[in-house]
Every structure is written in structure tokens, then in C-alpha cells.
Amino acid sequence: MSDPAVLKKPPIITYVVIGLCVLVYLWELANFPAVEATLVDPIRTQGVSALWTLFTMTLVHSRTQITHIVFNLMAFSVLGRLLETLYGSLRYAVLLVVLAWVASAAQIVVEHNVGIGLSGVIYGIFGFMIGASPNNPFLWWFVKKNAPMLIGWAILCVVLTQMHVLAIGNGAHFGGLIYGIIYGLIYGLPRYRYAFIGLAIVIPIILGGVLVFLLTSPG
Numbered sequence: 001m002s003d004p005a006v007l008k009k010p011p012i013i014t015y016v017v018i019g020l021c022v023l024v025y026l027w028e029l030a031n032f033p034a035v036e037a038t039l040v041d042p043i044r045t046q047g048v049s050a051l052w053t054l055f056t057m058t059l060v061h062s063r064t065q066i067t068h069i070v071f072n073l074m075a076f077s078v079l080g081r082l083l084e085t086l087y088g089s090l091r092y093a094v095l096l097v098v099l100a101w102v103a104s105a106a107q108i109v110v111e112h113n114v115g116i117g118l119s120g121v122i123y124g125i126f127g128f129m130i131g132a133s134p135n136n137p138f139l140w141w142f143v144k145k146n147a148p149m150l151i152g153w154a155i156l157c158v159v160l161t162q163m164h165v166l167a168i169g170n171g172a173h174f175g176g177l178i179y180g181i182i183y184g185l186i187y188g189l190p191r192y193r194y195a196f197i198g199l200a201i202v203i204p205i206i207l208g209g210v211l212v213f214l215l216t217s218p219g
Contacts, residue, residue: 013093014080018073021059021118028063035060040114047215051208053114054104055097060116072118079125082142087187095183098204099124099176105207106175109214115169124176124183126150131184179203 028035040057042050061069084092103120107113130147133139154177157168182203185196 009085009089011081011084011089011092013089013096014077014084017059017080017096017118018077021061021069021073024059025061025063025069028060032063040116043108043114043215048212051211055100057104057114057116058100058118058121061118062116068117072122075122076118076125079122079129083125083128086136086139095125095128096121098183098200099180102179102204102207103169103172103176105204105211106179107169107172109207109210110171110175111169112214115172117169117172120169120172120176122176123150123154123173124180127177127180127182128184129180131181132187133184134188135190136188175207 024035024039038056039060040053043053043057061072080092083095087095099121103124104115107115107120126143126146129139130143133143154170154173157166157173158170160166161168161170179200182196183200186193186200189196
């Protein structure tokens with residue numbers, strides 16, 4: 001899982017992502033229309049040629065609700081630093097990239113609208129912890145301690161969305177969470193590692209295919 005050299009390395013990737021989110025938020029305060037036009041809207045207007053926005057939209061947060069970025073970065077800092085420290089920056093970076101793709105694509109496929117923010121990735125990280133926890137006593141303890149709050153909030157978000165109280169990317173939340181669990185099971189159930197590796201590869205491809213179909217279909 002990890003070695004002493006890994007444990008001594010600072011969680012650089014986590015800090016870089018936090019820094020990017022802060023920079024994008026400052027840009028939003030200065031010129032939100034430019035941020036939206038650059039990092040979010042291209043997939044609406046350009047379709048398949050702008051699939052890269054699946055990654056960039058995770059760095060954008062609500063300009064008017066500062067709690068959106070504050071709570072997301074607090075959660076990402078705790079979960080991200082822990083996971084990067086345990087599994088190393090390279091594995092962690094690969095996980096983040098795939099989670100951004102899956103969470104953003106799931107949001108569009110399930111709810112037919114784009115979502116912004118890091119929460120889908122955050123739920124993916126926690127999902128990874130759930131999946132990996134059977135083979136890691138510390139993660140098992142961490143998951144049991146935090147699951148009621150995080151899963152409870154995800155369910156409450158669905159309720160708030162259905163009641164039209166808040167507009168929340170539930171597709172990203174649950175898409176990231178489910179995929180994260182599958183990815184984590186590669187480490188949590190090593191006996192079935194290759195089966196879960198196959199799923200971890202196939203799911204983003206299928207999700208991407210469905211997304212391309214939706215983006216290229218008339219209407």
C-alpha cells in the first residue's frame with residue numbers, strides 16, 4: 001500500500017488542486033462570465049470537442065455561496081491529504097483525473113445538466129476509502145467514523161434538490177461515490193483485483209460513450 005518514503009512526502013497534488021480552486025474562485029470574483037465561458041460553457045456550446053471541460057468544471061464553485069468552496073476544500077483537504085499520503089501522489093493523481101471525468105459525466109448523463117465544484121471528486125475519494133477499507137484497518141475506522149455524516153449529507157442533498165431548496169449535482173455525488181468504491185475495491189479485495197480493474201477501466205469508457213451520444217443527438 002505504502003512505504004516510509006511515501007509517508008514522508010507532502011501531499012503536493014492535494015495542495016495544487018486546492019490552490020487551483022482558490023485561483024479560479026478569485027477569477028470568478030473578478031470576472032465570473034469569463035470563468036463560465038472558459039471552464040464550463042464550452043461543453044454546452046461545442047459538445048464533444050469540449051470534453052476537457054469535464055475536468056475544468058470541477059475547479060469552479062459558486063461565486064455567491066462562499067460555503068460551497070469553503071466546505072468543499074475543507075473536506076478535500078482532509079480526505080485528499082490522507083489518501084495521497086497513504087497511496088502516493090502518482091496513484092492519487094490518476095484517481096483524481098478519472099474521478100473528475102466520471103463525476104462530471106455522470107452529472108450530465110443522469111441529470112442532463114452540467115455541475116460545478118469538487119464535491120463529486122470528494123465523494124469519489126470517500127468511495128475509494130470505503131472500497132479499500134476491508135484491507136486497511138485505519139481506513140476501516142475512518143470510514144465508520146465519517147460515513148454517517150457524508151452519506152447522510154448526500155441523501156439530504158437529494159431531498160433538498162427535490163424540494164427545490166438547492167440546486168445540487170447529485171449525479172456527480174453518487175456517480176463519484178459508486179465509482180470510487182469500485183476503484184477502491186482493487187486494493188480492498190486483492191483476490192478480485194483484476195475484476196475490479198476491468199470495471200474501473202470499462203465504466204469511464206461506457207459513461208463517456210453515453211455522454212458522446214447525448215451530446216451528438218438532435219435536441
